[in-house]
Amino acid sequence: MVWVPLLLVSLVVTGVACTRVCRDAVLVDARGPGEGGEELTVVEAAYLAGGPLRVADLALVSLHQARLVLLAHTGWATVVDGNGGRDELERAVLRAIGPGGQSPVRAVRPLVAGTSCVRALADGLVARGLALPEAERRTSVAGGRGLLGAFLLTLVLAAAAVLLVPEGVRVPVAAWFAMPLLAGGLCLLVARAGGAGCWASPSGRRLLAGLSSTDPMTALARRGTVVLEPALRAAFRGHDSRHPS
Structure with a gap:
């Protein structure tokens, strides 16, 4: 026995x-219940679906598409226009890359995730009952x-x-x-x-479920970098830590 x-x-x-x-x-x-009758911004959706790091990913890709930052398949981010940030989040990304204008993406992501603008975003979603x-x-x-x-x-x-x-x-x-x-x-x-351990409250998850994934940035916010094309997705894997030059 x-x-x-x-x-x-x-x-x-x-x-x-x-x-x-x-x-x-x-x-x-x-x-x-959270505040209803309103739509989520793509940045808010990114936080609810993946937290601060997902917000950082979204901002990096947005800057890359605007040709303000180059995301190389080697895993490095290079600033093209250091004065081109269109909002506080994008300016936070540029500052996180550093004065040298180049940094590994895997080092930039946590720096952006810990910025005051991302914390303010989180606090606002919590206050609205969505996070x-x-x-x-x-x-x-x-x-x-x-x-x-x-x-x-x-x-x-x-x-x-x-x-x-x-x-x-x-x-x-x-x-x-x-x-x-x-x-x-x-x-x-x-x-x-039931979303145990996720960032969104039940109300937030309901709003996320109502978003369409046809828009590439919304798909990125909801599902993460897995939806990106292979060359851009490689930048977030950071498989090569050597300097791109």
């Missing part, structure tokens, strides 16, 4: 993790990771239990472990479908 303690551990760990995720989901859904407060989002992320960890732990315990018992009782033992595995797997699916 050495497998029984392993089963009890998996049941307790999975139960706690599922309860935590369900509690977090209820708290998020209990938030008051989750940072503390609430971190709690949701931690809950999702805990649930995934519980699921993986149960898999390991199940494998260990099956190996520790005689061959004739392995099927019944595996069937007992199927219960916490099924519960954990279903909770993972529900959490993923």
